[in-house]
Amino acid sequence: MQRIFFCAPFVTSILMTLLTLPVFAQTASVDPAVLVAQKQRVDVIKAVSPSVVAIFGGTGEGGGSGVLVTPDGYALTNFHVVAGAGNFMKCGLNDGRLYDAVIVSIDPTGDVALIKLLGRTDFPVAKLGNSDTVQVGDWAYAMGNPFLLATDFQPTITYGIVSGVHRYQYPAGTFLEYTDCIQVDSSINPGNSGGPLFNDRGELIGINGRGSFEKRGRVNSGAGYAISINQIKHFWDHLKSGRIVDHAALGATVSTGFDSTIDVAEILEESDAYRKGLRLGDEIVSFAGRPIRSVNQFKNILGIYPAGWTLPLVYRREEQKTTIYVRLQALHRASELQEQAGQKKLLPEKSPQPGDEKQPRMPSPHAKPAPTPPPEKYKHLYVPKTGFANYYFNQQQQDRLLQALNESSNFSDRKGTWTLTGKQIDGGDFTLTLADKGIGFEIGNDIFLQSLETGILVDEPPGTGGLLAALHHFRLLFSGQAERFTDFYYLGSERLDGKNELVDVLVATQTGTISRWYFNKSDLSLRGFDFYLTENSEVCSIRFENFQTLNGQKFPGELEILYGNQPVMKLKIEQVKLETLENSK
Amino acid sequence: MKENRVKHVFVCLCLIGAVLAGPLTAKASSQSTIKYALPRLVKIFGAGGVKNLYAYSTGFLVSPEGHIATVWSPVLDTDKLSVVLHDGRKFEAEVLGAEPHLDLAIIKLKSERELNLPYFDIREKVIAGPGTRILGFSNMFRVATGDEPVSVLHGVIEARTDLPRRRGAFELSYSGDVYVVDAITNNPGAAGGAILTYNGKLLGMIGKQVRNAKTNTWVNYSLPIDVLSKSIEQIITGKFESSENQKKPDTHAPERYRPVDFGLMMVPDVLYRTPAYIDSVLPGSLVAKAGLQPDDLIVFVNDELIKSCKTLNAELGKLESGDLLRLVVRRDNQLVSIELPVPPENK
Numbered sequence: 001m002q003r004i005f006f007c008a009p010f011v012t013s014i015l016m017t018l019l020t021l022p023v024f025a026q027t028a029s030v031d032p033a034v035l036v037a038q039k040q041r042v043d044v045i046k047a048v049s050p051s052v053v054a055i056f057g058g059t060g061e062g063g064g065s066g067v068l069v070t071p072d073g074y075a076l077t078n079f080h081v082v083a084g085a086g087n088f089m090k091c092g093l094n095d096g097r098l099y100d101a102v103i104v105s106i107d108p109t110g111d112v113a114l115i116k117l118l119g120r121t122d123f124p125v126a127k128l129g130n131s132d133t134v135q136v137g138d139w140a141y142a143m144g145n146p147f148l149l150a151t152d153f154q155p156t157i158t159y160g161i162v163s164g165v166h167r168y169q170y171p172a173g174t175f176l177e178y179t180d181c182i183q184v185d186s187s188i189n190p191g192n193s194g195g196p197l198f199n200d201r202g203e204l205i206g207i208n209g210r211g212s213f214e215k216r217g218r219v220n221s222g223a224g225y226a227i228s229i230n231q232i233k234h235f236w237d238h239l240k241s242g243r244i245v246d247h248a249a250l251g252a253t254v255s256t257g258f259d260s261t262i263d264v265a266e267i268l269e270e271s272d273a274y275r276k277g278l279r280l281g282d283e284i285v286s287f288a289g290r291p292i293r294s295v296n297q298f299k300n301i302l303g304i305y306p307a308g309w310t311l312p313l314v315y316r317r318e319e320q321k322t323t324i325y326v327r328l329q330a331l332h333r334a335s336e337l338q339e340q341a342g343q344k345k346l347l348p349e350k351s352p353q354p355g356d357e358k359q360p361r362m363p364s365p366h367a368k369p370a371p372t373p374p375p376e377k378y379k380h381l382y383v384p385k386t387g388f389a390n391y392y393f394n395q396q397q398q399d400r401l402l403q404a405l406n407e408s409s410n411f412s413d414r415k416g417t418w419t420l421t422g423k424q425i426d427g428g429d430f431t432l433t434l435a436d437k438g439i440g441f442e443i444g445n446d447i448f449l450q451s452l453e454t455g456i457l458v459d460e461p462p463g464t465g466g467l468l469a470a471l472h473h474f475r476l477l478f479s480g481q482a483e484r485f486t487d488f489y490y491l492g493s494e495r496l497d498g499k500n501e502l503v504d505v506l507v508a509t510q511t512g513t514i515s516r517w518y519f520n521k522s523d524l525s526l527r528g529f530d531f532y533l534t535e536n537s538e539v540c541s542i543r544f545e546n547f548q549t550l551n552g553q554k555f556p557g558e559l560e561i562l563y564g565n566q567p568v569m570k571l572k573i574e575q576v577k578l579e580t581l582e583n584s585k
Numbered sequence: 586m587k588e589n590r591v592k593h594v595f596v597c598l599c600l601i602g603a604v605l606a607g608p609l610t611a612k613a614s615s616q617s618t619i620k621y622a623l624p625r626l627v628k629i630f631g632a633g634g635v636k637n638l639y640a641y642s643t644g645f646l647v648s649p650e651g652h653i654a655t656v657w658s659p660v661l662d663t664d665k666l667s668v669v670l671h672d673g674r675k676f677e678a679e680v681l682g683a684e685p686h687l688d689l690a691i692i693k694l695k696s697e698r699e700l701n702l703p704y705f706d707i708r709e710k711v712i713a714g715p716g717t718r719i720l721g722f723s724n725m726f727r728v729a730t731g732d733e734p735v736s737v738l739h740g741v742i743e744a745r746t747d748l749p750r751r752r753g754a755f756e757l758s759y760s761g762d763v764y765v766v767d768a769i770t771n772n773p774g775a776a777g778g779a780i781l782t783y784n785g786k787l788l789g790m791i792g793k794q795v796r797n798a799k800t801n802t803w804v805n806y807s808l809p810i811d812v813l814s815k816s817i818e819q820i821i822t823g824k825f826e827s828s829e830n831q832k833k834p835d836t837h838a839p840e841r842y843r844p845v846d847f848g849l850m851m852v853p854d855v856l857y858r859t860p861a862y863i864d865s866v867l868p869g870s871l872v873a874k875a876g877l878q879p880d881d882l883i884v885f886v887n888d889e890l891i892k893s894c895k896t897l898n899a900e901l902g903k904l905e906s907g908d909l910l911r912l913v914v915r916r917d918n919q920l921v922s923i924e925l926p927v928p929p930e931n932k
Binding site for chain 2: 135136137160161162163164166167169183185212214220221222223256260293294295296297
């Protein structure tokens with residue numbers, strides 16, 4: 001009696017398993033574990049399929065795949081899918097409906113593009129996973145529209161294992177470099193490009209985009225590659241900026257030295273790495289917190305971060321280890337990027353060898369569609385501008401941050417001369433005068449001047465990196481005169497000083513000088529800015545502290561000034577006189 | 586009674602646990618197999634790099650001293666053969682011996698020190714049938730360099746069969762059994778890799794890329810370890826009758842047959858070691874019927890390496906009437922193997 005009673009739960013559980021899978025109930029010999037695993041697969045596929053996108057060019061020709069990641073319609077795909085598809089696309093979901101979509105940003109180096117599906121605010125989305133925890137042997141689902149088979153937009157699912165992690169695949173030319181990518185034996189074919197790679201929990205771990213093909217023609221040959229989702233996370237805000245996004249260079253190359261160390265082989269003297277102390281022959285110990293044991297590893301790490309980010313680098317010289325924070329420079333010139341973006345280039349994979357005429361002909365999902373006029377309803381969502389994939393989205397981000405700044409610190413009625421007086425901490429009194437004609441700085445017995453009429457901006461006071469010229473940018477932004485900058489755009493996000501919180505970045509340029517403005521991502525408070533006299537100058541950093549309220553508007557109470565990350569001075573502002581334009585005259 | 590009840594609860598929990606843990610353990614075993622296998626696979630870099638000849642291949646360790654089984658290929662045809670282990674350690678290596686009929690070569694790492702490397706036990710001759718799940722390990726497409734592990738594929742054995750039933754279709758010299766798998770294991774650089782069962786038993790060595798000339802399709806196959814293991818062991822222990830170690834032709838050796846007796850006209854023997862190229866083939870002769878052609882290079886006679894026209898003469902001279910003559914020739918970087926009966930001696 002006891003026996004029967006206590007075995008009951010077990011028997012019931014078996015029965016339940018069998019009942020929930022009626023199709024297989026007859027084959028009682030099937031290992032229950034197999035049925036459980038199968039149900040798991042079916043459930044995962046059901047859960048994630050709605051987020052998979054079939055992408056077609058504006059005319060419905062060509063295409064590839066994508067995956068929705070936000071409910072308002074942002075979807076990831078490959079650059080090589082949208083290149084040539086036009087600024088507006090048609091996207092099919094597994095609900096059988098076709099949606100309009102507009103291009104947002106492109107990353108030609110990383111082969112990533114962001115598009116936005118339109119017409120809904122409740123799109124089904126994929127949950128982002130952590131690609132750094134992916135292991136060789138993990139199951140992986142590739143989903144998408146290979147060979148453009150699905151006319152009802154139901155994604156095709158290919159199931160395989162992870163064959164390798166942290167793989168490096170050389171760029172085609174100087175673009176489309178796959179760094180730190182995931183290698184799978186899940187079948188990746190033409191048309192799968194841009195589609196999602198899911199782990200066995202249905203989390204998005206990568207974007208499929210490439211394969212090793214060689215002589216068997218351009219169909220799966222057992223080695224597909226997916227861009228890691230963690231790389232895309234680093235680029236996420238950059239991708240929302242509407243820009244043509246660039247990858248990074250260190251300004252130094254590395255090679256394998258004696259004892260298999262990875263040493264600096266070449267270094268540019270104008271690079272930030274050189275300024276921070278890195279020299280020829282130094283051994284790279286770690287980069288971005290990851291140990292470096294091969295040249296590929298170094299390239300893998302460099303490839304997953306946007307240009308302009310600051311990353312920790314540890315080097316060894318004569319047994320002495322040193323940690324520096326290096327700001328990465330752009331990998332490409334602006335003109336190279338634009339050329340790449342404008343060039344309607346197709347898949348970079350190695351073309352079949354000559355003499356392969358006998359290959360079965362495959363449909364070409366990457367056929368170039370002819371450009372079509374944008375849908376009337378969404379025409380306003382595309383704004384062309386040099387250097388941008390779609391300037392509309394940059395404007396949106398600029399507006400968001402400027403609005404936040406205006407809400408707390410709106411001095412747009414004070415476009416006249418500003419006079420700030422106070423004390424230098426551990427020093428004498430100072431008076432700062434900010435006007436359109438020039439900037440004056442009186443501190444102790446010294447007087448420094450920066451004329452704004454000659455057009456020549458200098459390092460004044462010497463050894464600050466151009467503090468006075470920097471403060472001119474400060475006055476322009478705070479008094480609501482952003483339109484006076486030559487160039488003003490939203491960049492994306494990065495870690496403040498390479499180690500602090502994530503900040504949104506606005507970039508302003510005027511007569512060759514550049515300022516980068518940092519807004520805390522969570523509360524949108526302005527943390528300060530960095531200033532560069534020229535592209536390759538050492539940085540003058542100004543950080544805001546102790547905001548004071550002035551007529552209901554917030555003004556920084558303290559300015560901390562650093563040059564090349566070294567503190568120079570701290571100014572405590574005691575009195576502020578901000579004149580209106582009329583007063584100044 | 587109470588004790589009994591506890592026992593039943595325990596048993597039930599165990600059973601339920603087993604049901605739930607099923608898929609997890611399946612995964613865990615493949616993951617532990619991958620962890621076990623990867624340090625036993627090596628990346629081989631050698632000759633080649635032009636046109637369709639790849640300068641890289643794969644191998645697997647079969648002894649703690651650094652013996653590596655790999656495919657017999659032009660990659661090994663160099664003085665600067667280098668092998669990179671899973672942890673990035675790089676060694677020079679030398680070819681210890683080869684068994685061309687099995688597409689097999691054994692190379693050995695050069696090292697002053699004792700290596701004590703992880704290896705596959707090839708004496709464990711595991712055989713598997715169709716339906717067995719396998720993992721394939723190879724450095725296909727040379728994806729891995731330095732300390733990066735080789736690529737892993739998953740699949741199922743479709744058949745254990747012999748490919749030459751369709752001889753002529755497949756450009757392959759090996760004529761024994763192979764495992765045909767549904768994973769795309771046979772890619773550039775993958776030859777010499779290994780296939781294992783999910784629970785970590787070595788099943789075979791991934792073969793060269795072989796194309797069916799008629800259908801332009803490629804077959805994914807591995808040479809079974811039970812076929813290879815005897816030769817591997819013999820080459821390692823030095824008991825293998827490797828023609829590499831053959832002394833100069835014995836002057837007192839019998840000279841029962843000459844090349845012309847089979848219809849072979851060799852190039853003039855003008856050098857100390859003239860390569861055994863066929864100059865012409867007598868029409869209607871035995872070798873002509875077997876398909877040999879001018880410019881074929883004779884590399885093996887009955888498993889003996891033919892280094893020159895002299896060794897060819899010596900080997901042919903040793904034959905006796907009624908023997909089976911097996912010739913391996915190299916033609917356009919392919920090995921072609923033929924067999925013919927030795928005719929009665931022509932006194």
